[in-house]
Amino acid sequence: MSYDLIIIGAGHNGLTAAAAQAARRRKVLVLxxxxxxxxxAAGLEFHPGFRTSxxxxxxxxxxxxxxxxxxxxxxxxxxxxISTSVFAPQAEGPGLLLHGEPSRAAEEIAxxxxxxxxxxxxxxxxQKKIGPYLRNLLNTAPPDISPRGFGQFWDLFRRGMGLRRxxxxxxxxxLRIGPLSVSDWLGEWFESDLLKANLAxxxxxxxxxxxxxxxxxxxxxMHQSVAENEVIGGPxxxxxxxxxxxxxxxxxxxxxxxxxxxxxxxxKVKGVELADGQVIDSTRVASAVDPRQTFxxxxxxxxLPLGLAEPIxxxxxxxxxxxxxxxxxxxxxxxxxxxxxxxxxxxxxxLTGIERAFDxxxxxxxxxxxxxxxxxxxxxxxxxxxxxxxxxSIQVHFVPYDLDGGWTDxxxxxxxxxxxxxxxxxxxxxxxxxxxxxxxTPVDLERDFGTSGGHIHHGExxxxxxLSLRPQARCARYATPISGLYLCGSGSHPGGGISSAPGxxxxxxxx
Amino acid sequence: MPLPSxxxxxxxxxxxxxxxKSWAGYxxxxxxxxxxxxxxxxxxxxxxxxxxxPLFKYELSGEDSAAFVSYMATRDVSxxxxxxxxxxxxxxxxxxxxDDGTISRxxxxxxxxTTGSPAYAWFLQNSRGFQVEVEDxxxxxxxxxxxxxxxxxILAELVGPGIEDLRxxxxxxxxxxxxxxEITRTGYTGDLGFxxxxxxxxxxxxxDAVMAAGKAHGIxxxxxxxxxxxxxxAGFLLQDVDYFSAPRCIIESRKSTPxxxxxxxxxxxxxxxxxxxxxxxxEKQRGSDWGFVGLEISWEGIEEIYTEYGLPPSLPTQACRxxxxxxxxxxxxxxxxSSTWSPILKKYLALATVEAKQVExxxxxxxxxxxxxxxxxxxxxxxxxxxYDPERKRT
Numbered sequence: 001m002s003y004d005l006i007i008i009g010a011g012h013n014g015l016t017a018a019a020a021q022a023a024r025r026r027k028v029l030v031l032x033x034x035x036x037x038x039x040x041a042a043g044l045e046f047h048p049g050f051r052t053s054x055x056x057x058x059x060x061x062x063x064x065x066x067x068x069x070x071x072x073x074x075x076x077x078x079x080x081x082i083s084t085s086v087f088a089p090q091a092e093g094p095g096l097l098l099h100g101e102p103s104r105a106a107e108e109i110a111x112x113x114x115x116x117x118x119x120x121x122x123x124x125x126x127q128k129k130i131g132p133y134l135r136n137l138l139n140t141a142p143p144d145i146s147p148r149g150f151g152q153f154w155d156l157f158r159r160g161m162g163l164r165r166x167x168x169x170x171x172x173x174x175l176r177i178g179p180l181s182v183s184d185w186l187g188e189w190f191e192s193d194l195l196k197a198n199l200a201x202x203x204x205x206x207x208x209x210x211x212x213x214x215x216x217x218x219x220x221x222m223h224q225s226v227a228e229n230e231v232i233g234g235p236x237x238x239x240x241x242x243x244x245x246x247x248x249x250x251x252x253x254x255x256x257x258x259x260x261x262x263x264x265x266x267x268k269v270k271g272v273e274l275a276d277g278q279v280i281d282s283t284r285v286a287s288a289v290d291p292r293q294t295f296x297x298x299x300x301x302x303x304l305p306l307g308l309a310e311p312i313x314x315x316x317x318x319x320x321x322x323x324x325x326x327x328x329x330x331x332x333x334x335x336x337x338x339x340x341x342x343x344x345x346x347x348x349x350x351l352t353g354i355e356r357a358f359d360x361x362x363x364x365x366x367x368x369x370x371x372x373x374x375x376x377x378x379x380x381x382x383x384x385x386x387x388x389x390x391x392x393s394i395q396v397h398f399v400p401y402d403l404d405g406g407w408t409d410x411x412x413x414x415x416x417x418x419x420x421x422x423x424x425x426x427x428x429x430x431x432x433x434x435x436x437x438x439x440x441t442p443v444d445l446e447r448d449f450g451t452s453g454g455h456i457h458h459g460e461x462x463x464x465x466x467l468s469l470r471p472q473a474r475c476a477r478y479a480t481p482i483s484g485l486y487l488c489g490s491g492s493h494p495g496g497g498i499s500s501a502p503g504x505x506x507x508x509x510x511x
Numbered sequence: 512m513p514l515p516s517x518x519x520x521x522x523x524x525x526x527x528x529x530x531x532k533s534w535a536g537y538x539x540x541x542x543x544x545x546x547x548x549x550x551x552x553x554x555x556x557x558x559x560x561x562x563x564x565p566l567f568k569y570e571l572s573g574e575d576s577a578a579f580v581s582y583m584a585t586r587d588v589s590x591x592x593x594x595x596x597x598x599x600x601x602x603x604x605x606x607x608x609x610d611d612g613t614i615s616r617x618x619x620x621x622x623x624x625t626t627g628s629p630a631y632a633w634f635l636q637n638s639r640g641f642q643v644e645v646e647d648x649x650x651x652x653x654x655x656x657x658x659x660x661x662x663x664x665i666l667a668e669l670v671g672p673g674i675e676d677l678r679x680x681x682x683x684x685x686x687x688x689x690x691x692x693e694i695t696r697t698g699y700t701g702d703l704g705f706x707x708x709x710x711x712x713x714x715x716x717x718x719d720a721v722m723a724a725g726k727a728h729g730i731x732x733x734x735x736x737x738x739x740x741x742x743x744x745a746g747f748l749l750q751d752v753d754y755f756s757a758p759r760c761i762i763e764s765r766k767s768t769p770x771x772x773x774x775x776x777x778x779x780x781x782x783x784x785x786x787x788x789x790x791x792x793x794e795k796q797r798g799s800d801w802g803f804v805g806l807e808i809s810w811e812g813i814e815e816i817y818t819e820y821g822l823p824p825s826l827p828t829q830a831c832r833x834x835x836x837x838x839x840x841x842x843x844x845x846x847x848x849s850s851t852w853s854p855i856l857k858k859y860l861a862l863a864t865v866e867a868k869q870v871e872x873x874x875x876x877x878x879x880x881x882x883x884x885x886x887x888x889x890x891x892x893x894x895x896x897x898x899y900d901p902e903r904k905r906t
Contacts, residue, residue, distance in 0.1 A: 267789070301640030302582045302784040306604040309639040 011039030014288030016503030043236030047436030053234030210358030319442030319454030457496020557729030658704030701745020746896030773803030
């Protein structure tokens with residue numbers, strides 16, 4: 001059996017690339033090791049009757065251009081009418097609902113600081129102003145900086161000039177902010193700890209960086225510049241729509257088909273070999289699995305271009321995120337706002353606390369007070385839980401992959417306990433309502449979803465692992481030095497999270 | 512300052528000339544007496560004993576060791592039998608030679624590689640993805656070369672007549688003076704000879720045993736000066752003299768491929784991928800720019816140019832490593848990189864790199880030779896290598 005293109009991994013990026021390539025009348029086969037498509041974006045039943053909307057639960061990064069070009073709306077994809085409001089509860093105090101609408105957010109901020117409330121508008125304006133520039137950077141293939149790519153110098157120059165168009169003041173401000181820590185940068189704007197902690201969080205999701213780590217300000221700017229309204233039903237709904245789009249275009253999806261080897265001969269892709277020994281021919285293979293596995297596990301080292309193994313094995317993918325799913329028999333209620341429900345919540349009252357949580361990961365320990373990024377997907381998609389019950393999806397930061405002493409049952413229990421303790425401080429009724437739970441440590445994520453180091457982004461998002469360096473200068477533009485082999489997962493520009501952008505940009509690069 | 516090798520206690524006390532040099536960071540004897548001639552003749556007529564500990568030695572073991580060695584080397588060692596040794600080049604991705612050395616298969620999943628310069632980092636850095644362990648045994652293994660027509664008799668006295676069965680490029684485990692060693696029938700002299708690989712602690716016991724057993728067979732400790740003569744007679748090239756290790760070359764033109772230095776026969780092209788395969792395949796198709804030849808420099812020519820000055824002919828009394836230009840019809844077409852007077856052949860020999868079209872046997876070239884501060888050119892003929900190739904080497 002022969003295909004025009006084989007895609008390894010039916011995560012949302014793999015499916016995106018498949019649908020986009022199939023639209024070009026190519027015969028596409030998607031191979032997925034798991035029993036269901038979706039990868040980290042797939043919903044999973046973690047307790048009888050309770051399903052998540054995806055291990056990754058934030059779908060605000062999904063690119064509108066992908067929805068349009070794949071016609072995902074005709075396959076049932078819907079976005080929320082307004083952007084998500086994130087609630088930052090306090091143990092003592094009213095908490096802060098960071099409304100998606102800046103003027104309404106400012107009203108909430110004013111309760112904590114009138115100065116901050118006033119500045120918040122300007123802060124949003126600044127982000128809005130540089131947004132188009134960053135979006136352009138994040139929605140196109142990165143410039144080629146490989147030794148052979150000097151012809152792309154013009155592209156690099158043009159993008160540099162794009163920054164210049166922001167105006168002298170904003171350009172220099174951007175250049176100044178980029179390497180800053182998010183803590184320093186937000187400190188220049190605001191005084192409220194709660195506000196700063198809430199604003200900083202998106203920069204830190206899944207990264208091996210605390211709020212005081214250099215370069216995190218750039219990560220925040222990038223995250224915010226591409227944030228749009230979330231998908232109703234979350235990432236799982238996106239996977240359903242992508243799946244439908246693939247089906248409509250004749251993409252063949254095979255689940256339970258683990259790829260053991262990408263077959264290469266004389267620097268050209270020949271196809272893949274499955275774990276059961278079956279060989280499938282194709283002159284094009286796009287890998288949506290992380291770069292480390294793609295190059296180091298799936299390809300015969302003798303077929304790898306010399307000098308690629310080393311940088312790829314230096315690719316940093318130390319998972320820092322654990323996932324806890326709770327099945328509640330009642331609502332998740334916060335003492336600061338009784339009677340109200342929030343579908344997006346961040347627990348971490350100040351940046352120092354978050355930095356302390358990050359400290360633990362540096363020393364391979366468990367954080368005493370982890371930073372929690374919470375979604376209650378069943379509020380918007382009641383079908384995820386039985387009537388009147390809720391699903392609580394918690395990304396726990398910062399949790400080391402290589403925990404000192406290893407991941408024993410006791411340590412797992414410790415992590416659940418410390419996370420629940422954090423949650424109980426602001427939602428005391430929560431504990432009594434838990435009817436079921438699931439913990440996925442980075443080690444579990446690696447085992448169940450096949451991401452090296454259990455890294456939810458397929459590799460850390462640091463300044464040296466972004467853009468033309470993701471995952472390596474020689475394969476940053478989706479094509480690799482092996483003819484016919486492409487990368488189309490989160491390990492490629494513009495990186496991890498639910499965006500479909502790497503998949504789409506890769507599909508454009510596949511010849 | 513160089514370090515003493517495990518044999519230093521013996522070699523230093525025997526070295527009357529006090530002539531040492533540094534070989535890969537070890538004290539190495541140039542010649543034990545004031546002139547290397549007696550040692551040279553020991554190699555050719557009886558037996559010579561040489562400390563070759565300074566060679567770099569690596570052990571590669573594990574499930575993928577055969578695949579890994581074959582990937583690193585120009586040879587395919589997957590079919591190399593246990594107890595056999597082969598000689599190979601190691602190239603970079605452009606097919607330029609990094610090193611040359613022997614590969615011994617000690618076991619199904621264990622190889623020992625010798626190289627002329629440090630290769631640990633190169634092996635390690637390319638071992639990702641292979642189930643292989645790379646161990647630098649350069650210091651833990653001492654080594655002696657016992658070379659010459661009597662070498663087999665000496666070893667037979669030490670390890671028994673079984674040594675007679677050890678074929679050319681074979682390897683056998685043995686015990687000398689109670690020390691477990693490996694003996695390979697390899698060498699750098701182009702003669703009957705063996706190399707003994709010894710755990711460092713046993714070095715002196717083995718030296719003493721070999722010297723004692725060799726006494727009746729005319730064994731002599733030999734230094735590098737005599738080795739340099741015999742290796743040129745044997746047509747063997749020397750790293751950093753006849754070719755340069757690619758990573759240490761500042762300019763591209765200094766690098767060589769195996770084809771260019773006469774080691775094309777070590778390249779097995781059509782097989783599993785190895786480093787440099789693509790470039791070497793292209794070169795094989797395209798043809799090489801350079802070739803490596805043996806030259807016999809005309810003695811009559813030498814006499815002639817000395818006679819012009821009223822001088823008797825005179826040659827360096829030792830092997831010469833100074834590169835000199837080679838000409839064809841007035842145009843420089845290459846360079847001699849090593850040359851020596853061969854005492855046994857009574858010929859003036861040279862190893863040279865010349866343009867590929869000049870490599871034909873019988874081709875007449877001219878080699879620069881300076882007489883009385885004047886650069887002259889002497890007739891030299893391309894001849895077969897090795898210059899000296901006794902039957903006993905293989906039988």
